[in-house]
Amino acid sequence: MxxxxxxxxxxxxxxxxxxxxxxxxxxxxxxxxxxxxxxxxxxxxxxxxxxxxxxxxxxxxxxxxxxxxxxxxxxxxxxxxxxxxxxxxxxxxxxxxxxxxxxxxxxxxxxxxxxxxxxxxxxxxxxxxxxxxxxxxxxxxxxxxxxxxTPEKRKYIHLTAVFACNFVNHLFARAKEISDSQEIPFDYFLPLIDETVQKIYEIDPKSAQTGPAVRNDKRVLELHEQLLSGESLEIYKTMNHSIQKMYEL
Amino acid sequence: MxxxxxxxxxxxxxxxxxxxxxxxxxxxxxxxxxxxxxxxxxxxxxxxxxxxxxxxxxxxxxxxxxxxxxxxxxxxxxxxxxxxxxxxxxxxxxxxxxxxxxxxxxxxxxxxxxxxxxxxxxxxxxxxxxxxxxxxxxxxxxxxxxxxxTPEKRKYIHLTAVFACNFVNHLFARAKEISDSQEIPFDYFLPLIDETVQKIYEIDPKSAQTGPAVRNDKRVLELHEQLLSGESLEIYKTMNHSIQKMYEL
The missing domain is CATH 3.40.50.720 (NAD(P)-binding Rossmann-like Domain)
Structure with a gap:
């Protein structure tokens, strides 16, 4: 061949x-x-x-x-x-x-x-x-x-991959932009990121959710919005809205 | 003590x-x-x-x-x-x-x-x-x-962590929702997710970006939007917009 x-x-x-x-x-x-x-x-x-x-x-x-x-x-x-x-x-x-x-x-x-x-x-x-x-x-x-x-299945595989890979990487890029702005080494976050991924080998990601949105911690959510602007602020609002919808908060 | x-x-x-x-x-x-x-x-x-x-x-x-x-x-x-x-x-x-x-x-x-x-x-x-x-x-x-x-630094550390951990986990949850809807085992995506994280140990996440948004592949972006609805569609649009802004597309 x-x-x-x-x-x-x-x-x-x-x-x-x-x-x-x-x-x-x-x-x-x-x-x-x-x-x-x-x-x-x-x-x-x-x-x-x-x-x-x-x-x-x-x-x-x-x-x-x-x-x-x-x-x-x-x-x-x-x-x-x-x-x-x-x-x-x-x-x-x-x-x-x-x-x-x-x-x-x-x-x-x-x-x-x-x-x-x-x-x-x-x-x-x-x-x-x-x-x-x-x-x-x-x-x-x-x-x-x-x-x-099948063609239909492959479309959804690709779409899932966009969420689980391309968008995840973009969150890393935006996260690094935030930490860079304060001269916080992005390396500090690597153990946290590793653990975030390790978790889904053992726990359904829906059950593994942590953070201010799923706790409905309005004080922190408002504080964070004040620290952000532009696309990162848009991401912040959209993700929190989606988290709160998923958990019916 | x-x-x-x-x-x-x-x-x-x-x-x-x-x-x-x-x-x-x-x-x-x-x-x-x-x-x-x-x-x-x-x-x-x-x-x-x-x-x-x-x-x-x-x-x-x-x-x-x-x-x-x-x-x-x-x-x-x-x-x-x-x-x-x-x-x-x-x-x-x-x-x-x-x-x-x-x-x-x-x-x-x-x-x-x-x-x-x-x-x-x-x-x-x-x-x-x-x-x-x-x-x-x-x-x-x-x-x-x-x-x-310092209090100021800690606020930004926490905010960065929300992007790099809480939001990343929520993307996994939304990704799994999509793959579950087509009965595609989410396990298929674990090597991809691992690699997405392994990459940032070696490459700046901004340089590591892949996917339809950074390629400005309008056909795929439109196709994917047709497959989505609700919060996942909102996330899809917001993330792609942010990616395209970051790379000035």
Whole structure:
């Protein structure tokens, strides 16, 4: 089986790395950004091109959602399987006469951060059992957590991930903005953040809620609002409102 | 030095436990809730009372912010030090002729969840150097991370903690609500959540941001809004707005 990864961003890099580490042969990594491709190619010892897409049995498209359709048109082969890694696009966005699939790794990828690929859940969709099996087998070489999915389910998986990852990270960014403004080292908060996450391994997050909103501590809520402005104030109000609604306060 | 802990909630329990584990003598745990006090007393082998507050050199008040003032009036000793554990109350809320202080552990406490007390940052305030030393020494027996604070600084520490802990947990609760609604096991998201937190040990959270908002992926943002309603929709809009403001999108 000849495989090509298309893209040069964080997902492409980590997927290519996981392939190499697990001895899944890659014939090429293809993309537009020569500088990035060169780096990936050098680090992982795989061929790259910005111009001539290699012939393959499977193409995995790891580009931003906005580019998936355009990129998919560059594949002129018919007898091949093409899958994208998007959390929210249908596989039908892929535009060509080939078989289509989805190969969605549920993880947040930063270029500079090593990952335990074994723990990454992969969600697979395909047009037929043979293709499902192909994608399933490849993902299973990387991860111990591979599942079939549906377009509808994948939308909600991605949405949940936005809350549990993207928004959580943004809260960290806003929290750090507040502590930085008072020259309080953000490191002080790391044990608290660790514990916040450790808790949900043992307790349902709804039962684990603490803080002024769930205690309906109006004095603290008002005090905090006076310390905040702009987007952080908006977040403060929205989150407290949502907490109080959840607990019917 | 005779010490009494006042309160029977999560903070009182964990502080009492940390005292016992580190052989800091407690003469009593005092509160209103006999059932809880009995449990703590039995588990930690310390005396409790709901009626007769023992004589002590140091009282640590671990009750909800709303009750600190009332509870502080029950201490009729003059030659003693009284400290509360609140993140946001000034030490002057303590109402009596004794010396006043603040003994603030920066952590989220759930009754059923064991904690590594050594990692909990403690923030200390007192009226004079001797009292500061007393509180500092006690906290240092529990934790390797004890610092002096000021009322102003403590307010911002607490506010930062609300963002980094209370709001993060609420995002987990809302995320789980979404995944539960589609019968997607929330466990799938734990590696992603772990990685989201691991990242900020290495990368500034502002640099670590991923997701549709920071990519300004309008198609996905609109799709997600259609899947949401109520408080989760409000959170979705507020967080995305804040992300896009932070990155000037």
């Amino acid at each position: 000849q495989i090509v990864i298309i893209g040069s961003g964080n997902v492409a890099f980590h997927l290519a790395k996981a392939f190499v580490l697990n001895k899944i042969p890659l014939v090429q990594i293809f993309g537009r950004n020569e500088k990035e491709l060169k780096k990936i190619s050098g680090e992982l010892n795989i061929l790259y091109s910005t111009e001539n897409l290699a012939k393959a049995d499977l193409y995995i498209i790891c580009v931003s959602d906005n580019s998936v359709e355009d990129v998919s048109k560059m594949i002129t082969e018919n007898n091949c399987l093409v899958a994208h890694t998007s959390g929210s696009l249908p596989k039908e966005i892929l535009s060509g006469n080939y078989r289509k699939g989805s190969f969605y790794p549920l993880q947040t990828f930063s270029r500079s951060k090593a990952l335990d690929y074994l723990k990454i859940p992969f969600f697979i969709e395909a047009e037929n059992d043979d293709d499902r099996k192909i994608l399933f087998n490849i993902a299973s070489k990387i991860s111990e957590n591979v599942m079939e999915s | 005779q010490i009494v802990i006042i309160g029977s909630g999560n903070v009182a329990f964990h502080l009492a436990k940390a005292f016992v584990l580190n052989k800091i003598p407690l003469v009593q745990i005092f509160g209103r809730n006999e059932k809880e006090l009995k449990k703590i007393s039995g588990e930690l082998n310390i005396l409790y009372s709901t009626e007769n507050l023992a004589k002590a050199d140091l009282y640590i008040i671990c009750v909800s912010d709303n009750s600190v003032e009332d509870v502080s009036k029950m201490i009729t000793e003059n030659n003693c030090l009284v400290a509360h554990t609140s993140g946001s109350l000034p030490k002057e809320i303590l109402s009596g002729n004794y010396r006043k202080g603040s003994f603030y552990p920066l952590q989220t406490f759930s009754r059923s969840k064991a904690l590594d007390y050594l990692k909990i940052p403690f923030f200390i305030e007192a009226e004079n150097d001797d009292d500061r030393k007393i509180l500092f020494n006690i906290a240092s027996k529990i934790s390797e991370n004890v610092m002096e604070s």
